[in-house]
Amino acid sequence: MRGIYFGWYVVAASILIYALLLGSTFVAFGLYVVPVSEEFGLSRADINTGLIVLNLGNALLAPIIGRLLDRMSARRLMMTCAVLTGVSLAIISQSQSLALDSGLLALLVPAGVLGGGTISVSVLLARWFTVYRGRAMALAALGMSLGGILGAPIIGMLIESGGWRSAVLVSGLTSSVIVFALAFFMRDHPGPQDVEVRGPQTQGATEQPAVADKPADANEPMPAGAPPGxxxxxxxxxxxxxxxxxxxxxxxxxxxxxxxxxxxxxxxxxxxxxxxxxxxxxxxxxxxxxxxxxxxxxxxxxxxxxxxxxxxxxxxxxxxxxxxxxxxxxxxxxxxxxxxxxxxxxxxxxxxxxxxxxxxxxxxxxxxxxxxxxxxxxxxxxxxxxxxxxxxxxxxxxxxxxxxxxxxxxxxxxxxxxx
CATH class of the missing domain: 1.20.1250.20 (MFS general substrate transporter like domains)
Known part of the structure; x- marks a missing residue:
């Protein structure tokens, strides 16, 4: 009798990773508009430029992060980027320089979010699922909605109780630590013992490997030079x-x-x-x-x-x-x-x-x-x-x-x- 397929643990972790990383950055951005504009004496349009910078950084860095995921361990990249997210948000929470904040929003924060979760998670789910790939992607995407439903009220309470700087620091470090821990237990690819089981909706339950091109070590990247450019x-x-x-x-x-x-x-x-x-x-x-x-x-x-x-x-x-x-x-x-x-x-x-x-x-x-x-x-x-x-x-x-x-x-x- 087989236990729970490890891919479903990847799905559960992905829901939480999506909720934490998106909830503490993109989703939470609007909550910081008023307190940050008041502290720095900026217009709403000026503050909204920060979101534009974040989106531009996200768009520019995504191809680079995606390519890295095809050439190195997704698990290691996720752990590295989780630390990057926490460090960059911690610096923003203490910074008095708008130029420094803009630089972090353009480079380190989007790199952390992309490598720590949004692209890495979809890559892992695609590797772990063949039969139920659509179901896995849909369940993981619930985290995007949960980041707003649950994360926004929590960050709002943090702002009310300790100010926006405290909220950025606490949410950033908390997300970083949890994502790092989840990434530590991830596996890059299914191993020979990992078999995705087709459910009872088809006649005669069948089994098949999650992917055909698994490396020997499930925590190692694909062989160098294998992925097309x-x-x-x-x-x-x-x-x-x-x-x-x-x-x-x-x-x-x-x-x-x-x-x-x-x-x-x-x-x-x-x-x-x-x-x-x-x-x-x-x-x-x-x-x-x-x-x-x-x-x-x-x-x-x-x-x-x-x-x-x-x-x-x-x-x-x-x-x-x-x-x-x-x-x-x-x-x-x-x-x-x-x-x-x-x-x-x-x-x-x-x-x-x-x-x-x-x-x-x-x-x-x-x-x-x-x-x-x-x-x-x-x-x-x-x-x-x-x-x-x-x-x-x-x-x-x-x-x-x-x-x-x-x-x-x-x-x-x-x-x-x-x-």
Whole structure:
């Protein structure tokens, strides 16, 4: 009788790592805007520049971290980056220099978050799961939501009780220590004794190794020189088709998310009603993650991703006509579903399509592309409102682009060869 497959321990650790690293950095950023601006006498726009710097650093360093994960032990990189996260946040908590803070936000903090969790975790999950890769990715992604649901209130209480510097120090060091400990017990690859068991939903339970290309030592990286380089993938039409479709879908979802509250206010909702639209996106995001964890490995992932992107057209159509609170709540729910499901499905898909030997490289290449689409989309929808006084032109554009993106992804379906 076999024990619990070690990959599920990786999933459990991944949920906590996502929640800690994202909760103490990206999610918590808004909580520091007011106290930091008051201490340094800065405008809100100046403070928000810090988040832009953090996102830029994240986009620029992701390909480097991804490549490192294909060439060295993910476990060792995670431990190193966990320490990096704690040290950089500790320095920020004591710093009086905005230039130093900006440098840390541009380099050390994103390197720590990427290497300590966001890319490393997805690489490990892809290595440990073949049969239930979609389920594993979806369950781990719950940590992204939990970072906001649980982490934000805790950091808020820390700010109220001891100030923002104390909150940064405590949250940074706590996250660093816990992530380091979890990474210490990680294993880079399944060993010969690790067998992923197919569940009872199929006739006759079967077993298969998690991956076919396991090294002898589960804590050692793949052999040097084995992973293909970034240029190999950048020359592939498949890479650019998936990047375009996924990037457009993600960017449109981000643009809709930041526009929900303004559209609600323009429709006559109160501030609290408009704010509740954001809460609904979080709730439906969690529910959709759980549904994906249950059924996400059954449908073809390319078709599933195409349908998720196509669902964005429903949100766009509803926002063009919805005026009531209930209609906008339904719209917010669909936006939350598409935004939450998109990430774990596309991560599992690129592992399927590009393989595991260079998954870190491919995963890292997708991050700056997604960041670029998101930045352009958010800017675009804002410019449309400023120039036309409404969102209709932007929503029609989003609707057309979502259909295009879904078709592009669908066109990447592998062709069946004649027997």
């Amino acid at each position: 970034a240029l190999t993938f950048l020359r592939m039409p498949l890479f650019w088709m998936l990047a375009a479709g996924i990037g457009l879908g993600s960017g449109i979802s981000q643009g809709l998310t930041v526009s929900l509250v303004p559209i609600g206010l323009d429709a006559g909702l109160s501030t609290m009603q408009a704010a509740s639209l954001v809460s609904v996106t979080g709730v439906t995001g969690l529910v959709s993650m759980l549904a994906l964890a249950t059924w996400g490995d059954r449908p073809n992932r390319t078709v599933l991703l195409s349908l998720v992107i196509l669902s964005i057209t429903v949100s766009c159509g509803l926002l063009l006509v919805a005026k009531s609170f209930v209609a906008l709540l339904v719209t917010a729910g669909i936006v939350g579903l598409s935004l939450a499901v998109l990430a774990p499905v596309y991560i599992a898909l690129i592992a399927d399509r590009f393989g595991l030997s260079a998954f870190g490289t491919v995963r890292g290449l997708f991050v700056p592309i997604m960041s670029l689409f998101g930045a352009v989309s958010v800017r675009f929808i804002g410019e449309i409102f400023d120039r036309t006084g409404g969102y209709h032109l932007g929503l029609w554009t989003y609707l057309a682009l979502a259909v295009f993106a879904a078709l592009v992804v669908l066109l990447t379906l592998p062709r069946k060869t004649a027997a």
